[in-house]
Amino acid sequence: MKGMRTLYLVAGARPNFMKIAPLARALRANGASLGFKIVHTGQHYDRELNEVFFDELNIPPPDVFLAAGSGSHAQQTAKIMVGFEEFCQARRPDCVLVVGDVNSTLACSIVAKKLCIPVAHVEAGLRSGDMSMPEEVNRIVTDAVSDFLFVTEPSGVQNILNEGKPAARIHHVGHVMVDNLLYQRDKLAVADTLVFESSRLKERLGAYGVVTLHRPSNVDARDSLERIGTMLRNVAQRIPLVFPLHPRTRRNLYKFGIPLGDRVVLTSPLPYMDFLNLWKDAKFVLTDSGGLQEETTTLGVPCITVRENTERPITVEQGTNVVAGTDPDKVRSEVFKILDGRGKPGQRPDLWDGKASERIVAILARELA
Numbered sequence: 001m002k003g004m005r006t007l008y009l010v011a012g013a014r015p016n017f018m019k020i021a022p023l024a025r026a027l028r029a030n031g032a033s034l035g036f037k038i039v040h041t042g043q044h045y046d047r048e049l050n051e052v053f054f055d056e057l058n059i060p061p062p063d064v065f066l067a068a069g070s071g072s073h074a075q076q077t078a079k080i081m082v083g084f085e086e087f088c089q090a091r092r093p094d095c096v097l098v099v100g101d102v103n104s105t106l107a108c109s110i111v112a113k114k115l116c117i118p119v120a121h122v123e124a125g126l127r128s129g130d131m132s133m134p135e136e137v138n139r140i141v142t143d144a145v146s147d148f149l150f151v152t153e154p155s156g157v158q159n160i161l162n163e164g165k166p167a168a169r170i171h172h173v174g175h176v177m178v179d180n181l182l183y184q185r186d187k188l189a190v191a192d193t194l195v196f197e198s199s200r201l202k203e204r205l206g207a208y209g210v211v212t213l214h215r216p217s218n219v220d221a222r223d224s225l226e227r228i229g230t231m232l233r234n235v236a237q238r239i240p241l242v243f244p245l246h247p248r249t250r251r252n253l254y255k256f257g258i259p260l261g262d263r264v265v266l267t268s269p270l271p272y273m274d275f276l277n278l279w280k281d282a283k284f285v286l287t288d289s290g291g292l293q294e295e296t297t298t299l300g301v302p303c304i305t306v307r308e309n310t311e312r313p314i315t316v317e318q319g320t321n322v323v324a325g326t327d328p329d330k331v332r333s334e335v336f337k338i339l340d341g342r343g344k345p346g347q348r349p350d351l352w353d354g355k356a357s358e359r360i361v362a363i364l365a366r367e368l369a
């Protein structure tokens with residue numbers, strides 16, 4: 001027995017914060033053998049993509065902030081690597097835990113591995129097969145250097161076995177993001193929802209769909225964003241849409257001068273609870289997000305994914321997700337199916353039960369002891 005071990009939880013961008021929140025809770029509950037510190041890389045820095053999550057998800061303040069900020073992929077990744085390496089050399093952790101597939105995940109896993117510090121990857125094994133997605137590169141490299149691979153769905157286990165990882169390193173534990181979602185949903189049930197911007201919108205609109213789109217392949221080029229514009233205007237003729245805008249999408253809609261019409265209500269990025277309050281009661285969600293495909297499946301809300309592929313096939317095989325591609329007519333017909341009561345039913349996948357973080361902490365406490 002080597003005494004208290006210290007785990008560094010790395011988070012950098014919006015989709016990371018909801019994944020470290022339940023891990024921090026489970027680590028606190030575990031107590032004696034595993035301590036933890038939070039490393040914030042600073043990949044996201046705007047209050048609305050960052051601080052609001054720390055506040056309302058009750059994540060302890062970061063022990064270190066690397067202030068990486070934006071830049072090209074190489075600039076951003078390199079800046080995180082340099083900062084994280086200095087930090088790891090000064091205060092050597094016993095294990096570095098990274099979540100998801102953003103540039104911070106990639107950067108910190110490589111740094112740790114080269115310092116011979118064990119790496120745990122939460123949400124390992126997901127593959128879209130689309131190497132033009134920066135996240136796909138991040139996933140493959142992170143898994144290649146990870147010692148503990150915590151997987152959310154069976155396809156992930158198979159993918160990393162196919163890449164030659166030993167079965168003993170792969171743990172199918174369920175999904176920490178689902179842990180967080182179920183926890184926050186229970187809090188929402190007793191919260192004062194009148195304070196939310198989304199409550200006012202819900203009252204005004206009655207029935208509505210929710211949209212989130214920010215993938216470079218959808219929003220960075222004029223052609224693809226114009227196609228999205230056509231898609232949203234078409235759908236909105238039948239039902240109003242609420243579209244919280246990621247800064248990348250907002251900037252490009254403005255740059256290319258693409259109108260969405262007054263039946264598409266644009267908002268700033270919403271805090272977690274405000275957004276959950278909105279989408280849980282939507283008729284459907286139209287998205288290119290990875291996490292939202294899983295969250296909608298968890299709560300049984302119909303989801304139409306505006307991409308050609310998904311790295312989360314269980315949401316299609318068992319859940320409410322339909323991968324529709326980016327053709328406006330196809331998306332409209334999927335929306336109409338749902339509104340006409342012909343949407344596809346779904347069920348919650350195995351182990352998406354709110355206990356994934358506990359399983360992960362139990363495994364790490366045992367293996368690092």
Ligand code: UD1
Pocket residue numbers: 013014015043044045046047049050070071101102103104134135214246247248
């Ligand atoms: C990143 C992740 C993506 C994730 C998304 C969620 C990578 C490769 N991509 O994409 O997987 O789905 O986060 O949001 O890691 N910006 C701000 N304020 C901020 C941060 C960014 O205005 O706090 C703007 C900047 O103009 C920046 C742009 O958004 O250049 C893109 O930010 P970046 O972190 O590079 O990637 P995301 O598109 O957010």
